[in-house]
Amino acid sequence: MQTFxxxxxxxxxxxxxxxxxxxxxxxxxxxxxxxxxxxxxxxxPRLFSRVAKSGTRYSIKALPxxxxxxxxxxxxDNDEEGAFNSKSLGARMAIVFAxxxxxxxxxxLMALIFVGFKGTDPSYVVQVTEGSAAEKAGVQVxxxxxxxNGESVSIGREIYLEEYINPLTEKEDEVKLTVKxxxxxxxxxxxxxxxxxxxxxxxxxxxxxxxxxxEVTKGGAMEAAGAMMGDQIVExxxxxxxxxxxFQKVLNQYKGKDFKNTEFDIKLKRKEKIIEVKVRPKTQxxxxxxxxxxxxxxxxxxxxxxKYSYVETKYVIKMVIKGxxxxxTGQVSANDIxxxxxxVDTIGDTYSQTKDMGTSVTxxxxxxxxxxxxxxxxxxxxxPIPALDGGRLLIYIVELIFRKPIxxxxxxxxxxxxxVLLMGLMVFLIFNDIRKIFFW
Numbered sequence: 001m002q003t004f005x006x007x008x009x010x011x012x013x014x015x016x017x018x019x020x021x022x023x024x025x026x027x028x029x030x031x032x033x034x035x036x037x038x039x040x041x042x043x044x045p046r047l048f049s050r051v052a053k054s055g056t057r058y059s060i061k062a063l064p065x066x067x068x069x070x071x072x073x074x075x076x077d078n079d080e081e082g083a084f085n086s087k088s089l090g091a092r093m094a095i096v097f098a099x100x101x102x103x104x105x106x107x108x109l110m111a112l113i114f115v116g117f118k119g120t121d122p123s124y125v126v127q128v129t130e131g132s133a134a135e136k137a138g139v140q141v142x143x144x145x146x147x148x149n150g151e152s153v154s155i156g157r158e159i160y161l162e163e164y165i166n167p168l169t170e171k172e173d174e175v176k177l178t179v180k181x182x183x184x185x186x187x188x189x190x191x192x193x194x195x196x197x198x199x200x201x202x203x204x205x206x207x208x209x210x211x212x213x214x215e216v217t218k219g220g221a222m223e224a225a226g227a228m229m230g231d232q233i234v235e236x237x238x239x240x241x242x243x244x245x246x247f248q249k250v251l252n253q254y255k256g257k258d259f260k261n262t263e264f265d266i267k268l269k270r271k272e273k274i275i276e277v278k279v280r281p282k283t284q285x286x287x288x289x290x291x292x293x294x295x296x297x298x299x300x301x302x303x304x305x306x307k308y309s310y311v312e313t314k315y316v317i318k319m320v321i322k323g324x325x326x327x328x329t330g331q332v333s334a335n336d337i338x339x340x341x342x343x344v345d346t347i348g349d350t351y352s353q354t355k356d357m358g359t360s361v362t363x364x365x366x367x368x369x370x371x372x373x374x375x376x377x378x379x380x381x382x383x384p385i386p387a388l389d390g391g392r393l394l395i396y397i398v399e400l401i402f403r404k405p406i407x408x409x410x411x412x413x414x415x416x417x418x419x420v421l422l423m424g425l426m427v428f429l430i431f432n433d434i435r436k437i438f439f440w
Contacts, residue, residue, distance in 0.1 A: 009366065010347045011065050015041070017103065017374050019067040021381070024102025025095055026069045030054075032091040035072040035082030042067065071095075077408045085408065089396055096392045103378030107316060110371045111309035118364055119297035120308040121156040123148075125179075127292040133175075134290025137190035140181065145293060147178035154311045156295040161315070165322045168192050168287040175289060193288040198254050198264070198281035202227065204244055211247045225277040227268060234274070235267035254281075316375040324379070385421075386414045 019041055026039050035055060040046075042061035049059035073083025080086060084095070125143040128135045146152065148159045149166065168175070177188040201220015202213045211233040216223045233241050236250045254262075264279045300308055350369055354362040384394040395414070399405045406414075 020106045021099045022067045022069040024098035028098035029095045038070045100378040100381045103374045107374040108313045111312040115309045116305045119299040123153045132290030133190045143179035156293045199284035211241045225279045232269040320379045
């Protein structure tokens, strides 16, 4: 039953996003004098349709997802007055760009609802660690952070995103802040506090009875020693380990020490067998900003709602773009990518985790996810890939530069090849989602 509800909710969300996207194409096409043959909600055979005086057929179709905006002469040479390809280059670019633009507008409209009811997290300092480098540099509670390491920020999550995307390193451990204090702007910079700790290369959960390894990091110290997922750590350097707390306490003894040439004697329990291994840990350096910034939502004034709805939309767009950057540079693996099945699973998880907390919590959790998906759809459609809006825009930019259109038959072939590649990518994403959900 829960799976069915998740699928229904996912279909509703996807349909709203796609129909609004197609409505962007539709409304701008009409403004530019292009004849729209059909505007449909859903896909497949028609269940209901009506032809308006304008000649446009409005349809509701059998498959309850997506939608379409079919324009006259969209993929062929056609000199009729209302044909898409008979219009100026500027008009065609505006019509194509309108789809992604309307996804960003939809994200903003949904953000108005979310921020209006739930508030947002303005980026200010809530606590400064006593004796930290931040305190010595002059960071104070209440400072409004407007720039973090060169990036403009307005909400705490933007700082969190920058910490994740561009973490501090040994070569770049300087924190640069621009803050507002008592109406004045102040620049603050300092070297972040840091400490080293042993990195064994495992993932484990919280438990009071066992210290079980949930995952072994590829290339990590424990993998090199022969540890496997499901093993239980029962002893480290002669100290008994009976819980994750015991494990963490032992590791904390080595924080800040030089253990590069140190080996840990670890006993593993694998089923009923005890295995002794020697582990040479790697070094992990932990950086501490020395202050905590706000991540709690606060209600806003009407003008504040409009302002922070724009900020929210900008934040999710920035998050998608930076995520794509990590994908292109190889910093994101296939396990971090989700396709349609993965998104449905995420929606299902969101629903199952919040349904017992009340309708309001569930609604706003799903609304937050829809804001992200709408921005994601807008960005993905702007990628310069044939068959996507971005691919069409790229062709029009080439036409603008060379002042000569690409022959329609060649343009059609380019989009066909792009469509085939996109279908191949879709198959891969669906397979990858299924693998992660059922096999990992």
